[in-house]
Amino acid sequence: MKVIKTIILSLITLILVLIIAGSILTIVIILQYLPKLPDPSLLLRYNPPVKTTIYDARGIPLADLYAEKRIIVPIKDIPQHLKDAVVAIEDERFYSHSGIDLRGIARAVYRALRSGAITEGGSTITQQLARNVFLTLERTPSRKIMEMLLAMRIEATLSKEEILHLYLNIIYLGEGCYGVESASRTYFGKSVKDLDLAESALLAGIIRSPENYSPLKNRDLAISRQRIVLRKMLELGFISEKEYESALKEELKFSTGKESYWKAPYFVDYVLSILKNDLGFKDIEKNGLSVYTTIDLDIQKKAEEVLKEGLEKAKGYNVSQGALVLIENSNGYIRAMVGGRDYRESQFNRVTQAYRQPGSAFKPFIYTVAIQEGWKPEDTIVDEKISFKIGNKWWIPKNYDERFRGTITLKDALAYSINIPAVKLLYEVGIDKVLDLAIKMGIPLDRSQDRNLAIALGGLTNGVTPLQLAQAFSVWANGGVLIKPVAIKTVLDREGKVLYKSETKPVRVIDTETAKTITEMLENVVKYGTGKRANCGHPCAGKTGTTSDYRDAWFVGFTRRYTACVWMGNDDNTPTRRVTGGMFPAEVWGRLMSYVLANTQPLPLF
Structure with a gap:
């Protein structure tokens, strides 16, 4: 009995010791770790990383x-x-x-x-x-x-x-x-x-x-x-x-779980670059932004479709790539942007990153200065063999078909994209005036290196992107007013507060009468000149562009409502098989513009 009592007392003592030791240990642990604990009230203000969504113009x-x-x-x-x-x-x-x-x-x-x-x-x-x-x-x-x-x-x-x-x-x-x-x-x-x-x-x-x-x-x-x-x-x-x-x-129905590729992926990349580099947004993927853009997804899908089909038709002519951009004239909103054949194959955005020679698409800048200087569309110039001494060498420009037409009006010289009249006109009006105008309209020229007669045929030092060329042509569409392209309308934070809102700032760079005259001349390009395939069933104007050795083919033009630019060629700059801007690029332009303007009342260009 005594032994049992002793065992019980020992057990009770041990339990008490363990309880006291455990209590002391618990107090020590609490005192050690409590100061290190974060304030739990921070949870009430906790903002975990939240996705950012980019939307089209209608909220899609x-x-x-x-x-x-x-x-x-x-x-x-x-x-x-x-x-x-x-x-x-x-x-x-x-x-x-x-x-x-x-x-x-x-x-x-x-x-x-x-x-x-x-x-x-x-x-x-x-x-x-x-x-x-x-x-x-x-x-x-x-x-x-x-x-x-x-x-x-x-x-x-x-x-x-x-x-x-x-x-x-x-x-x-x-x-x-x-x-x-x-x-x-x-x-x-x-x-x-x-x-x-x-x-x-x-x-x-x-x-x-x-x-x-x-x-x-x-x-x-x-x-x-x-x-x-x-x-x-x-x-x-x-x-x-x-x-x-x-x-x-219940039979559960699961989603495929496969996320689709971004819609308008080239455009999304462009928007991201603006957010980060121009607007200074950081940690975009974590901040739960709502980015509302100018793209119209229906027009975008059609643009992707017509460019893809156009490239397929041009495949046999050694054309591997293309680009397309559509701008709304009144506000500069980019409504469609296709930066290449397939984003999954190449993320290089040819609309904004490919600096290519514009060829004859540069000629309207020369004619604009000529009109400003008092020339008229009906004035004539002689298309003839001519040479210019540049340094110790002679430069002899040639026409596309290597023949001469003699006396020709300015409007026909532009409509048929004849080279020698453009070179002679540039020489007459002065290179510096043309450089100044083109730069004001958004063409990135080098005043020293591009100060030569070769720019009449689109021989630029650094080239131009489709977006820059579309912006410049929209000046004529807007009666001489420059409106820079807009990709982002508004940016909201996760609470719906407006962080950024775009503003349109029109700048007049050409007088209205000059813009009207050039527009009428460019309208002839589609009516009877090199851009007939661009006819979209609505009044339209534009210009073809084809560079030496057929490395680049362009059509850039406008209606009252929209300006679009189409480029085709090869990333490695290899020549196509005699593809001109009046062929596949003009056809793609016409098809897209016909779709965009379907069910709308035709409007005069001026």
């Missing part, structure tokens, strides 16, 4: 950009059965504990000791939130201690609904998805607010192991896990037997 999404694929939704948009499913499978005592679940931890430890492996976690939803927002994922005792202490502080600061709301918008759910809205769209192709019970249970089941339970990777495993979630919901009274049976029988 073109591209999502994200570091983490996340769409924040308010708690009211998350179905109750999804909240219940997550609580049931991840933290059944969520509404009763204070951040840590001692019963859950004890059960997890007991099962781990029995099986020799960790078969379930002991972390509550609040602990998972603390870990995801404030802590690292390292598996160390110190991190676990901080996680538990922080969870208790979070529970003392935030309501259960606030905790659950943050958790459901932050948790990783596989396939690059963060938060239940992004996951719902990826797996089911719908918003989270539209999920039913069966779908919600499947989503909740993914949380434990996103890579294993993704229905896009392991459908059978995902459905097996969903059934476990539904059973748990039934056991805890979240759903009835009838709801349980109905959910089990």
